[in-house]
Amino acid sequence: MAQFTLYENHNPGSRESYPFFIDVQNSLLDSLNSRLVIPLTPYRNLDESNISNLCPIITLHEERFVVLTHQMTNVPDSALKAPVTSLDYLRDEIVAAIDFLVTGI
Numbered sequence: 001m002a003q004f005t006l007y008e009n010h011n012p013g014s015r016e017s018y019p020f021f022i023d024v025q026n027s028l029l030d031s032l033n034s035r036l037v038i039p040l041t042p043y044r045n046l047d048e049s050n051i052s053n054l055c056p057i058i059t060l061h062e063e064r065f066v067v068l069t070h071q072m073t074n075v076p077d078s079a080l081k082a083p084v085t086s087l088d089y090l091r092d093e094i095v096a097a098i099d100f101l102v103t104g105i
Contacts, residue, residue: 001023001025001027001030001035001077001080002023002027002083002086002088003023003024003025003026003027003088004022004023004024004086004087004088004090004091004094005022005023005080005083005084005085005086005087006020006021006022006023006040006060006083006084006085006086006087007020007021007022007023007037007079007080007081007082007083007084008020008081008082008084009021009039009079010079010081010082011079017041017045018039018040018041018068019040019041019042019065020039020040020060020065020084021037021038021039021040021075021080022037022038022040022067022087022094023035023036023037023080024036024037024038024072024094024098025037032077033076033077034074034075034076034077035074035075035076035077035080036072036073036074037072037073037074037075037080038067038068038069038071038072038094039068039071039073040058040060040065040066040067040068041065041066041068042063042064042065042066043057043063043064043065043066045066046066053096053097053100054069054070054097054100054101055067055068055069055070055097056069056090056093056094056097058087058090060084060085067093067094067097069094069097069098069100069101070101072098072101
């Protein structure tokens with residue numbers, strides 16, 4: 001599994017709020033049976049208190065989504081079935097958001 005790959009959330013209980021996950025786990029750890037992911041939510045679900053350096057806003061399929069870095073979680077690797085696209089071009093923004101969450105810088 002490639003780091004920074006975007007996957008659809010197929011869980012019917014959370015798919016509406018979190019339609020996508022970004023796999024942020026390094027590929028060196030592919031032997032683990034879970035992956036560290038960041039959920040995305042549609043921009044319309046967000047109030048005006050978005051902290052842009054913690055929760056970058058990205059556009060996918062002509063719709064804006066918020067990267068919910070503070071809600072990072074792990075999911076079984078079996079939950080990540082169908083890759084949508086690579087977000088490797090957003091690597092610096094994603095890593096900066098994780099750094100801000102952890103270090104405040």
